[in-house]
Amino acid sequence: MRSIVAVMRVMGLSDEAIARVSRLWGKSAARNGGRSHLLLGHLLDTAAVAEVMWERYLSAALRRRLEEISGGRGRVWFMWICGIHDCGKACPAFQAMDDVEAAPVRAAGLTWGRLPADRRQRWRHDVAGAALLRPRLVAEWGSAESAAWVWPLVAGHHGAFPSVQGLQPKHREAQGRGAAWAEAQRAVVDVFTRAVGFQDLAGARPVGMLNRAEQLGLSGLIVMADWIASDSEQFEGLTDARKISLAGARQRAEAAWRRLGMRGGWGALAVPGDRFAPLAERLKVNPRASQRELVEQAWSLPAPGLMVAEAPMGEGKTKAALAAAEVLAARFGLDGVFVAMPTQATSDPMYEQVLEWVRSFEPDLEAQVALLHGKRRFNPAWRQIWEHERTGPAGESDADDESALLDPFDVYGATEEDAEYGMPPWMSDGNHAPQEERDGPAQWFLGNKRGLLTAFAVGTVDHLLHAATRTRHVMLRFAGLYGKVVVIDEVHAADVYMRQFLLEALRWLGQARVPVVLLSATLPPAQRQAFVDAYLSGALSAADVHCAVPEPAGYPCVTVAYALNGTPVATSSREAVPSWRASTPTRIGWLPDIAEDGELIASAIEEEVAGGGVVLVVVNAVVRAQAIHQALMEKGFEGQVQLLHGRLCSAHRAHRTEECLRLLGPDPGEERPERMVVIATQLAEQSFDIDADLLITDLAPVDLLLQRIGRLHRHSGTRRPAAFSEPRVLVTGVAGGEGGRPRFLPASKAIYGEWALLRAAALVADAAGPLDAGTVRGDGWSIPADVPGLVAKAYGEAEVCPPHWGEGAARAVWQAKEQQREKNAEGFLLTRPREWGTPTLEGLHYAGSRAASEEDLDAVVRDGKRSVEAVIVRRSPEGYRAVDGTWVGVHGEVDDETAVGRLLGGTVRLPPRLAEAAEAELAPLPGWAGHPWLRYARALVLDDDGTAVLGKDRVGYDDVLGLVVERG
Structure with missing residues (x-):
């Protein structure tokens, strides 16, 4: 087990340089469970996590791509790019953030002068890392093109990609002055690079280039590896560089992966022996003609592409889509599926259908199926699988909940980055299972913004649309789609504003070679054409691709689109496909x-x-x-x-x-x-x-x-x-x-x-x-015979x-409003039209949205019609009661999960016009302050008469009628 110090000695570093590099810290004791962790230790931990992800999480398709662009060194290159992300912590701006940790660094000879106190001028370590790496990559790789797409992966690992102009610190002192700093910064990069398996930095040069969407997905996986390696409960801090090694980091990463219960999806999914076995044998259906057509088209696709299935209501489109997803995943090396539904109400039954389908591959895979919406804790199947081993309210968390039940800044745990970006420190709940390996689902995936990273997910279409917004950590959301098959049901339900984000998502998914299956019973022909063009624009990395879709031969029908050898192709069902029942x-x-x-x-x-x-x-x-x-x-x-x-x-x-x-x-x-x-x-x-x-x-x-x-x-x-x-x-x-x-x-x-x-x-x-x-x-x-003709007439x-x-x-009024709504969406889209041909992620977040919570994001993708949720609470002489009468204490305090569930069962979404008043007037009850599910929930307290005044209106809740609003 060769330590990192031994690596430095082999490389010929002086004792003085070794001492300095060995003092650089990456995690402070104050924010890392009481123990410091050296910078090189964290870099190696992250690389080791990446190695485990390579083996047990990444799709075969992604591994192939990384092998291609690295010249057959995909595993080591993935470890390197994940681990190098924090090299920018080797600068005064970061090392000075904790006085206790800074003292030995300064004592070793790495000193600095006065640093800016204004947080707005603080030099962030993610940008510092890119500033440190970029000139070296250009010089030592001899390729400005290779350097240009790699440095943003380092610069963006805290959620936003800066422009190249942002790589110059306003205060040179923040990056480090003098020979000692230059030597230490160079050594951090070189020692880490040698430790993971490259001879030197030049050896890490990629021989190819990922396209922009692939870069975005890779960036999200870097963030994932970093967040896992930043969990102080899984990775104990090390303060002696002689105890830091890649072998030790590998042991720590393996143990952490087991304790967290992490895994991917199918892995190597076998190609079905019979073309229609995914329908007949796995889904237990007698295949209808329309279902057979969709699966047949999945078999015939020569490359990952877009499939648009149009069939009458009740035809069985979703089961056909799942069967097609199995075929596409097996043929193209994908590892999971995301099924996007229009609403929370439609997501629940689909979740149970996908659960049953996933169990048919392997019963234990049910623990890898996530339900992504804010009311999922009321779904019995979800609670049985994901919450059966909870020991108390402290362990509760929820992924991407619209109700914002988690701390919106709790993104990965106790690290110095929290303080650097003005985020409050996160305290672990201390509720990880003590056994060496979990037998239930990985609770890690329940963390904020992580839900799509589960192998199989069912949720509202908003989660897909969020991955097409220029918002912080969009790369993590996109990584959850990268390597999956994406199914979007009821795709016609998106209005013109939401459709801009859907089209943007299709462009990025097309470029990332993610197969997409769209389902609809009532799709206007113009929308079908727009979806095809968007996907092909991405697949060809070109703006405004138009490939005319042939008129389908009948209804039901399937349209497919893909790019082959740089040529766009779009075809529709060549023969009429009969519906399962006569019109x-x-x-x-x-x-x-x-x-x-x-x-x-x-x-x-x-x-x-x-x-x-x-x-x-x-x-x-x-x-x-x-x-x-x-x-x-x-x-x-x-x-x-x-x-x-x-x-x-x-x-x-x-x-x-x-x-x-x-x-x-x-x-x-x-x-x-x-x-x-x-x-x-x-x-x-x-x-x-x-x-x-x-x-x-x-x-x-x-x-x-x-x-x-x-x-x-x-x-x-x-x-x-x-x-x-x-x-x-x-x-x-x-x-x-x-x-x-x-x-x-x-x-x-x-x-x-x-x-x-x-x-x-x-x-x-x-x-x-x-x-x-x-x-x-x-x-x-x-x-259904008249359906396509009626829809075509309605929108013709x-x-x-x-x-x-x-x-x-x-019509003129309608068109003007539609055009304005399209324009309103442009400011939030992940890529501006003029930037679609840009080859790298540099500057992606310029003038991006600052939406932080899921409520903010919902407003971004739903035309700004922000709504607010509140928990109905009834005031009584002795204290408070839940909507069903459950006693919740004098101050609203609750002490068991049953009471919490009943209390949250009273959550109601207020009309948008009451949102402003609710945000101003409603707050959590005093007794909710320490509860992770309740501390951000707004209480709508009803008085003895069953009503409350909110803004100018009087509102009440009737157990039969629901929320009743009397305008003031």
């Missing part, structure tokens, strides 16, 4: 109503289900849903109505969703009720696998109307009353106006804009007859409305 005539009728009392809709429901039946009501506003519910209660529907909307607290929403799926899902058996009404907002629009006999829906854009119709007569074999033998839709939320021009609900206009609603009204009128004819039913639509150029409706003027 069914769906009768469409009007139910004109824009009143706020819900009375007309309740009366229609009462009439329709007099003889039994299941009705799904989908409306565009929470208050409208609440009004309909109240009107039904007055008509004697107690116990027969479920109300679902976004202003229910977490526990109520989860319970009601589960109940709807149990009673109305694919296999309800004898439990399907004789009479039931589900009243929902847009939550029921997609990936809500229930089967209704009748749909009553507010008018919405045609693609969304079709999605809602997808919940109608969804499952074969469902027993129905004779009155509902054919699917039927009543369209409401609209009324006749002057000259027959429709009038819309104000909420609908605010959400969708008038132009899309006018066109939807015109297309519905084609099927249902004129709006002023009441509930007269016309020929209706044939579903030709006018579809009667001339006196003023469609042209409405």
